Amino acid sequence: MGLEESSKLLESIVSSIIGRDGVKLIKLLEDGVPRTxxxxxxxxGIRMSDIRKALYTLSKLALASTIREYSGGQYGVYQYKWILHKERVDGFINQEKRKILKRLRERMEFEESNQFYVCENDGDHRYTFDEAMDVNFKCKKCGAILKPIDNSRLRGILEKVIEEIERSI
Structure with a gap:
């Protein structure tokens, strides 16, 4: 995986876990310079409490850690600086891809093993065969008869996404 692709994927994952502040943090720490x-x-410009929260989350993911530096002086003060572990990024991204792949495979299995029904008037809710049986193939909202739907398009999309992720791991 290329460095730029890896960086973009990391930003996307961090954004979903920590938020936009986490992305700013990652971009700043990418240069490898330890910072307090x-x-x-x-x-x-991020609040210190939000920074600490984001850094602790990154630390739990083993993507960041602290370095203790002695600043000298008469009383000897220690400073704690944070660094990003860039060497662990690819492993982390692949781990997240495997989690996503597992969920997509489960969804694909669900889509393949069920027949679905939908109300023509209210297409908001899909019913599995069992759910449709429970309501006598009538919509809960309007009472219209439920019609079977073809989910092959969704299965095709899931299949393509699964193949793409498998190739990238």
Whole structure:
């Protein structure tokens, strides 16, 4: 996986887990320079509490950690600086892809093993065969007869997405 592709995927995943502030944080830490929470706040404009929350989440994912530096002086103060572990990014992305792939395969199995019905008046809700049987093939909202639908288009899309993810792992 290319560095730019890896970076974009990481940003997308971090955005879904942490939010846009997490993306700003990742972009800042990508250069490999260790920074304190205060430095990050100054450079990004993000509140320190939000930075800490995002960094702790990244730490739980093993994508970031702290370095303790001694700043010297008469009383000896330690500073904690955060770094991003770029070498772990590809493994993390592949792990997330495997989770997504598992969910997509489960969805594909569900789509293949069920027959679906929908109300022509109210197409908001799809009923499985069992659900349709429970309501005597009549819509809960309007009472119209449920019609079988073809989900082959959705299965085709799922199949393509699954193949694409499998190729990228």
């Amino acid at each position: 929470v205060e430095e990050i706040a100054f450079q990004t």
